[in-house]
Amino acid sequence: MKPKMLLALAAFALAGSAFAASPVYKGDPAKGKLIVDQVCAACHGVDGNSAASANPSLAGQHQKYIYEQLKAFKGNVRKNPIMMGMAAPLSDDDMWNVSAYFSSQKIKPREANDKSQMALGKQIYRVGNANTHVPACMACHGPAGSGIPDKFPRVSSQHSAYVLTQLNNFKAGTERKNPVMSDIASRMSDAEMKAVAEYISGLR
DSSP, X not given: OOHHHHHHHHHHHHHGGGGSOOOOOOOOHHHHHHHIIIIIHHHHOTTSOOSSTTSOOOTTOOHHHHHHHHHHHHTTSSOXXXXXXXXXXOOHHHHHHHHHHHHTSOOOOOOOSOGGGHHHHHHHHHTOBTTTTBOOTHHHHOTTSOOBTTTBOOXXXXXXXXXXXXXXXXXXXXXXXXXXXXXXXXXXXXXXXXXXXXXXXXXX
């Protein structure tokens, strides 16, 4: 069997669990909204749909993923001076409340900015690159980019510029340290990262 076919079959097998129901965690969305309105909305939008491509949309993101990222910013494990300052005063309950609010919001579908990147982006996302041992992105993030709760984040309808920045950060090992993603990104060319970021942006 061809390597590309093997990668695709593995991707479908792993992605099947992406449709499982999200676990329920503590957190009060109403209390979270109060914090979002005062602290988070300027960058991430009042409903979690960011208008600026440098800032990620958080609407519909898995609750525990948001909570874990806030903890990482607060502990300076994930290096970002702005987010460290925003997360520093938040209590554990605050972080659960904020994550509960954002995860309950509906993400607004987005379109890719550069449609010329779609063919390569689709190939990398759905099949990967057997020659360089890059696995299909959908193996972890799902065919529609919805991710898997507690394991992998939702990526669909995310700003392409933000996705590209994160891939570059993984590759460089700067702001974000994740052995799996760092290894995958290190095998991707600049063209592949740009293309898959555009493809992800239009996923829904």
